[in-house]
Amino acid sequence: MKKKVSLKDIAQKVGVSIALVSYVLNNKNEKRISKDVATKIRETAAALNYRANQIAKSLKTNKTNTIGLIVSDIANPFSSSLARIIEDEADKYGYTVIFGSSDEDAEKSKKLIDTLTNRQVDGLIIAPADDTVEQVKMLVQEGFPFVLVDRYFPEVQTNYVALDNFKAAQTATGQLLHAGFKNIGLITYKSTLHNLQERKTGYIATLKAHGREVKKHHIKEIGYHETGPGVEKAMQQLLGGKDVVDAILFGSNILALQGVKYINARGLRVPENVGVIMFDESEALSLYSPPISYIKQPMESLGKTAVNMLLESIARNNKTSQVKLDGELVLSRSAVAVTESVV
Amino acid sequence: MKKKVSLKDIAQKVGVSIALVSYVLNNKNEKRISKDVATKIRETAAALNYRANQIAKSLKTNKTNTIGLIVSDIANPFSSSLARIIEDEADKYGYTVIFGSSDEDAEKSKKLIDTLTNRQVDGLIIAPADDTVEQVKMLVQEGFPFVLVDRYFPEVQTNYVALDNFKAAQTATGQLLHAGFKNIGLITYKSTLHNLQERKTGYIATLKAHGREVKKHHIKEIGYHETGPGVEKAMQQLLGGKDVVDAILFGSNILALQGVKYINARGLRVPENVGVIMFDESEALSLYSPPISYIKQPMESLGKTAVNMLLESIARNNKTSQVKLDGELVLSRSAVAVTESVV
DNA sequence: CTGAAAGCGCTTACAG
DNA sequence: CTGAAAGCGCTTACAG
Numbered sequence: 001m002k003k004k005v006s007l008k009d010i011a012q013k014v015g016v017s018i019a020l021v022s023y024v025l026n027n028k029n030e031k032r033i034s035k036d037v038a039t040k041i042r043e044t045a046a047a048l049n050y051r052a053n054q055i056a057k058s059l060k061t062n063k064t065n066t067i068g069l070i071v072s073d074i075a076n077p078f079s080s081s082l083a084r085i086i087e088d089e090a091d092k093y094g095y096t097v098i099f100g101s102s103d104e105d106a107e108k109s110k111k112l113i114d115t116l117t118n119r120q121v122d123g124l125i126i127a128p129a130d131d132t133v134e135q136v137k138m139l140v141q142e143g144f145p146f147v148l149v150d151r152y153f154p155e156v157q158t159n160y161v162a163l164d165n166f167k168a169a170q171t172a173t174g175q176l177l178h179a180g181f182k183n184i185g186l187i188t189y190k191s192t193l194h195n196l197q198e199r200k201t202g203y204i205a206t207l208k209a210h211g212r213e214v215k216k217h218h219i220k221e222i223g224y225h226e227t228g229p230g231v232e233k234a235m236q237q238l239l240g241g242k243d244v245v246d247a248i249l250f251g252s253n254i255l256a257l258q259g260v261k262y263i264n265a266r267g268l269r270v271p272e273n274v275g276v277i278m279f280d281e282s283e284a285l286s287l288y289s290p291p292i293s294y295i296k297q298p299m300e301s302l303g304k305t306a307v308n309m310l311l312e313s314i315a316r317n318n319k320t321s322q323v324k325l326d327g328e329l330v331l332s333r334s335a336v337a338v339t340e341s342v343v
Numbered sequence: 344m345k346k347k348v349s350l351k352d353i354a355q356k357v358g359v360s361i362a363l364v365s366y367v368l369n370n371k372n373e374k375r376i377s378k379d380v381a382t383k384i385r386e387t388a389a390a391l392n393y394r395a396n397q398i399a400k401s402l403k404t405n406k407t408n409t410i411g412l413i414v415s416d417i418a419n420p421f422s423s424s425l426a427r428i429i430e431d432e433a434d435k436y437g438y439t440v441i442f443g444s445s446d447e448d449a450e451k452s453k454k455l456i457d458t459l460t461n462r463q464v465d466g467l468i469i470a471p472a473d474d475t476v477e478q479v480k481m482l483v484q485e486g487f488p489f490v491l492v493d494r495y496f497p498e499v500q501t502n503y504v505a506l507d508n509f510k511a512a513q514t515a516t517g518q519l520l521h522a523g524f525k526n527i528g529l530i531t532y533k534s535t536l537h538n539l540q541e542r543k544t545g546y547i548a549t550l551k552a553h554g555r556e557v558k559k560h561h562i563k564e565i566g567y568h569e570t571g572p573g574v575e576k577a578m579q580q581l582l583g584g585k586d587v588v589d590a591i592l593f594g595s596n597i598l599a600l601q602g603v604k605y606i607n608a609r610g611l612r613v614p615e616n617v618g619v620i621m622f623d624e625s626e627a628l629s630l631y632s633p634p635i636s637y638i639k640q641p642m643e644s645l646g647k648t649a650v651n652m653l654l655e656s657i658a659r660n661n662k663t664s665q666v667k668l669d670g671e672l673v674l675s676r677s678a679v680a681v682t683e684s685v686v
Numbered sequence: 687c688t689g690a691a692a693g694c695g696c697t698t699a700c701a702g
Numbered sequence: 703c704t705g706a707a708a709g710c711g712c713t714t715a716c717a718g
Binding site: 051052053054055056058059064066073074075076077079080081083084087088096097098099100101114115116117118119120257260261264283284285286287288 | 394395396397398399401402407409416417418419420422423424426427430431439440441442443444457458459460461462463600603604607626627628629630631
């Protein structure tokens with residue numbers, strides 16, 4: 001590879017000190033520098049195709065203008081669309097982003113936090129995995145700038161932006177009740193993650209508020225790594241047995257997709273046999289008829305808020321902000337009483 | 344933020360030189376160092392929770408152990424699943440990845456190459472956008488390590504890994520002919536990108552090889568940013584008019600999704616009214632019946648090969664490799680004569 | 687208006 | 703076995 005041109009090269013060519021070159025190329029102390037030298041420096045910098053070495057700059061300034069992003073899996077549409085928004089927002093402020101996938105694994109998460117901080121990212125945006133509270137507490141203790149996104153730990157005081165999952169579950173469950181469904185089941189993830197818990201508590205609270213009985217056997221929690229067989233079994237139980245369900249709230253699009261596959265295979269129909277609402281949009285269900293109602297996450301705000309919070313936190317490290325955003329119920333026929341007509 | 348602990352801190356605490364600390368922490372010159380000091384150094388490093396400053400290390404060694412990845416849009420499933428594979432493969436060798444989305448825009452691409460190289464990435468993996476040949480040539484000229492992925496420019500000698508699009512188009516078109524379709528249309532992107540061109544030339548070559556007439560009005564090329572209306576119009580023309588088509592090869596999953604939407608809206612059926620094969624898998628079509636046949640890209644190999652090529656190129660900058668990988672035709676009822684039965 | 691110099695946190699010949 | 707020193711490419715008080 002060709003040798004890189006440095007400030008020194010320019011300084012020598014122009015016959016001036018390195019300091020001066022640095023000043024003009026960074027537009028500092030402008031008034032104090034003669035126009036002639038300034039333009040000459042700029043010209044030869046351009047001629048030599050000078051590109052500042054960010055590494056050297058970073059070592060000196062202790063700033064890398066880099067954000068570390070830890071998601072569960074960048075290949076997952078939720079993560080990648082969030083990543084894209086974060087990328088664009090960060091770029092506005094001259095930041096680039098390094099990413100890593102934790103696979104919902106605490107150990108990988110730890111390793112990622114280590115590598116990213118070793119690389120001196122200025123801050124971290126993290127969608128924390130299960131069992132990573134300790135890592136987050138550590139970050140707090142070190143005073144390292146970071147913001148949690150999508151998920152957070154209520155017991156530790158940090159910056160975060162997340163969907164108001166409780167409220168969203170209330171909305172979804174409420175709609176199902178309003179539509180006249182009598183026996184609403186829940187299929188969600190088995191997780192200690194607070195955001196997931198709130199999807200459950202929101203569902204339960206709403207049933208109670210409407211004087212409905214909350215039935216344990218109508219709540220199914222599926223492990224991350226067994227969504228296929230897990231959902232199938234759950235569906236069998238919810239739709240088989242004696243105390244059958246007439247609507248299901250799915251805690252995620254992935255769970256819903258599995259559920260719909262089962263519904264198809266069994267030759268059942270939505271919403272005639274079973275009403276459906278899910279969390280998150282699903283490409284995979286985009287052609288399904290009827291369209292499946294869902295809680296739409298405010299991705300744009302989620303990503304932008306995360307970046308802005310982080311930049312504030314990097315700038316002056318004094319306060320923490322907690323933001324809960326409202327989801328939007330995108331209602332379609334899947335969650336409407338059969339006599340009503342929507343979409 | 345707490346002050347970071349440096350080699351100096353450890354050296355002082357142990358009462359030894361910085362050099363020595365550096366050596367033992369990097370496991371260099373092991374035999375030459377007394378076990379006692381070594382263990383003592385390691386212990387206090389652990390006690391102080393020392394984390395090497397990669398920036399300082401990089402400045403000295405001129406290596407950042409960072410790969411820059413430029414895709415068209417990280418939110419696009421093709422890009423993000425590739426990104427994930429690259430992430431994992433890079434991680435095996437201690438590399439992390441910084442990404443950026445070019446949006447198929449040459450200017451953004453240029454800007455990304457600049458920022459990433461300024462940040463001293465050791466190499467670049469690029470899915471080059473239209474009209475970026477000059478940028479790629481520049482990189483070649485500078486001797487900067489990089490590999491093109493998914494796309495490449497036949498006229499410039501670079502490392503690349505890509506699907507053999509010509510062959511894949513041959514396979515797809517051949518299957519359609521074999522299944523007995525008489526009038527096969529093509530809907531693809533309007534682009535000068537060689538990989539896209541090959542999807543067209545492979546289609547044309549196969550028709551010719553089978554003695555079929557190649558009809559210009561059966562080849563529709565759609566702009567990137569008008570896939571919705573573009574495909575609709577194309578479908579109208581292919582399925583309307585007098586010289587109607589009985590099968591369509593779609594140059595991408597996105598185009599196919601639009602096409603299938605049109606087919607649905609018109610109340611047509613696959614494959615009875617129109618046979619279909621598309622390039623790339625589609626989540627959005629996963630529930631569609633019948634399943635749509637597609638050319639499956641070898642994502643795993645694509646990503647891994649890209650990383651390995653890049654690392655070789657970084658290690659010794661002498662040769663370039665070109666790899667074309669075969670796609671796999673995942674055949675289902677959408678592209679089979681109505682009398683045959685598959686899936 | 688301009689330059690010499692220190693220093694960011696490391697690595698690595700070199701000398702002892 | 704160990705240390706002093708130079709240097710990676712910058713920035714930035716400080717002195718003139």
